[in-house]
Amino acid sequence: EPEVTQTPSHQVTQMGQEVILRCVPISNHLYFYWYRQILGQKVEFLVSFYNNEISEKSEIFDDQFSVERPDGSNFTLKIRSTKLEDSAMYFCASSGGQALYEQYFGPGTRLTVT
Amino acid sequence: GQQLNQSPQSMFIQEGEDVSMNCTSSSIFNTWLWYKQDPGEGPVLLIALYKAGELTSNGRLTAQFGITRKDSFLNISASIPSDVGIYFCAGREGGADGLTFGKGTHLIIQP
Numbered sequence: 524e525p526e527v528t529q530t531p532s533h534q535v536t537q538m539g540q541e542v543i544l545r546c547v548p549i550s551n552h553l554y555f556y557w558y559r560q561i562l563g564q565k566v567e568f569l570v571s572f573y574n575n576e577i578s579e580k581s582e583i584f585d586d587q588f589s590v591e592r593p594d595g596s597n598f599t600l601k602i603r604s605t606k607l608e609d610s611a612m613y614f615c616a617s618s619g620g621q622a623l624y625e626q627y628f629g630p631g632t633r634l635t636v637t
Numbered sequence: 638g639q640q641l642n643q644s645p646q647s648m649f650i651q652e653g654e655d656v657s658m659n660c661t662s663s664s665i666f667n668t669w670l671w672y673k674q675d676p677g678e679g680p681v682l683l684i685a686l687y688k689a690g691e692l693t694s695n696g697r698l699t700a701q702f703g704i705t706r707k708d709s710f711l712n713i714s715a716s717i718p719s720d721v722g723i724y725f726c727a728g729r730e731g732g733a734d735g736l737t738f739g740k741g742t743h744l745i746i747q748p
Binding site: 527554556558564565566567568569570571573578579581614622624625626627628629630631633 | 667668670672677678679680681682685687725727729733734735736737738739740741
């Protein structure tokens, strides 16, 4: 069964460094999303991406964040200058086809900012 | 932003018991989704609901989209040990892409 994959599974970085989190969405999906989950809390929407542009973003998704689809398979989230409070699980999701609003999540990347 | 109230926060049940959890919102949602999350993993989609009043089953799981479009419930019948985990409701407002998640119901099954 097709699934969303994410790399790396765990990223440790120092405050102020740039990080890029990578995702490979389900191949026939056209909508891509990033969410984050701070430890012990609910999942929060960051951004959605369709047709090579951002279609919606939340208040969390400020100028420090950017997304890109560099090729036909990858979808990335970049955090320009990480802060301690960026430490969280970051989930990529995708949707498409007949079940347009059914979002399928990847296993996540645990980002630890020290 | 939009808030979802999910209850109960946690449930301690015996294996074989039925489980019920629900979510309510102050605003209308066009789509309700239920996910299960195991520790250290991503949410796994269980059931998707699209119409007010819709009742959908997936094995031992049954979910309903409330008539007012402001609530949804999930029932699990005859619970088994692998049902342990955190269950999240998620709603999508009309015109929005992103999902709003509830805070989760932590299901613990006692042997």
